[in-house]
Amino acid sequence: MNYFREKVIWITGASSGIGESLAVQLSALGARLILTSRNENALLQVKSQCTGNAVVLPADLSSCRFPALVQAAMAAYGKIDILINNAGIGQRATAEATSEAVLRQIMELDFYAPVLLTQALLPYFRENGGGQVVVTGSMAGLMGVPRRTAYAAAKHAAMGYFESLQVEHEIPGFSITIISPGRVRTNLSLNALHGNGARHGRMDEGQEKGIPAATCARKIIQAIAQQRKHVVIAGQEKWLWWVRKFIPPLYYRIARKYGSKHV
Numbered sequence: 001m002n003y004f005r006e007k008v009i010w011i012t013g014a015s016s017g018i019g020e021s022l023a024v025q026l027s028a029l030g031a032r033l034i035l036t037s038r039n040e041n042a043l044l045q046v047k048s049q050c051t052g053n054a055v056v057l058p059a060d061l062s063s064c065r066f067p068a069l070v071q072a073a074m075a076a077y078g079k080i081d082i083l084i085n086n087a088g089i090g091q092r093a094t095a096e097a098t099s100e101a102v103l104r105q106i107m108e109l110d111f112y113a114p115v116l117l118t119q120a121l122l123p124y125f126r127e128n129g130g131g132q133v134v135v136t137g138s139m140a141g142l143m144g145v146p147r148r149t150a151y152a153a154a155k156h157a158a159m160g161y162f163e164s165l166q167v168e169h170e171i172p173g174f175s176i177t178i179i180s181p182g183r184v185r186t187n188l189s190l191n192a193l194h195g196n197g198a199r200h201g202r203m204d205e206g207q208e209k210g211i212p213a214a215t216c217a218r219k220i221i222q223a224i225a226q227q228r229k230h231v232v233i234a235g236q237e238k239w240l241w242w243v244r245k246f247i248p249p250l251y252y253r254i255a256r257k258y259g260s261k262h263v
Contacts, residue, residue, distance in 0.1 A: 062105065099195055
């Protein structure tokens with residue numbers, strides 16, 4: 001994995017879960033890291049697990065000035081080679097029960113944050129002959145999922161934006177990798193929002209049975225090194241995606257009955 005040696009990699013959502021595992025594994029591969037999330041103490045704990053250079057850059061991506069944040073990130077090492085847009089928040093509420101405030105909160109972090117951060121870096125990548133952007137989407141960004149309407153909407157929107165950017169840009173040496181994980185054993189369900197904004201506060205059965213975050217991170221790293229355009233990383237639930245593609249009526253029956261447990 002010489003691909004990552006000495007590369008400067010900026011990871012958002014780096015304080016836990018997939019982001020934490022990416023940080024630890026990429027550091028072991030010789031990357032120099034910039035770690036971002038709202039929780040500075042958690043970032044410092046992640047930094048302590050890294051074997052190489054790592055800089056902590058706390059920020060609330062749902063309400064920050066992205067050009068200023070990019071300047072702060074650039075000051076760490078003087079360049080950015082790879083941006084991994086991994087920050088996000090989940091949902092556990094029906095559409096009717098979800099307030100406008102929660103809908104906007106999810107869209108801010110799961111859609112606008114990766115989009116605006118990427119757009120702030122595009123001129124730099126053009127000027128410096130390329131780079132790489134990675135975005136952590138979701139299988140919920142590929143199909144509808146009960147009690148995830150806002151979350152699925154944000155992930156669908158992000159998928160549309162980054163896939164369109166893949167075919168639109170004319171920046172030499174620049175690439176985009178979209179990752180669509182299924183169930184991963186992280187704190188996503190613990191921190192997911194109910195319709196009134198309260199934290200879900202418990203580990204869902206489906207989340208508990210997901211693949212380990214370290215396994216997901218390892219596969220993401222492989223996809224980045226291969227400059228893949230889109231990769232679905234999932235366990236047994238991946239079959240539901242294939243059913244959605246080839247037998248839509250069956251998918252809708254399954255999703256309505258079991259969707260909230262299986263994705």
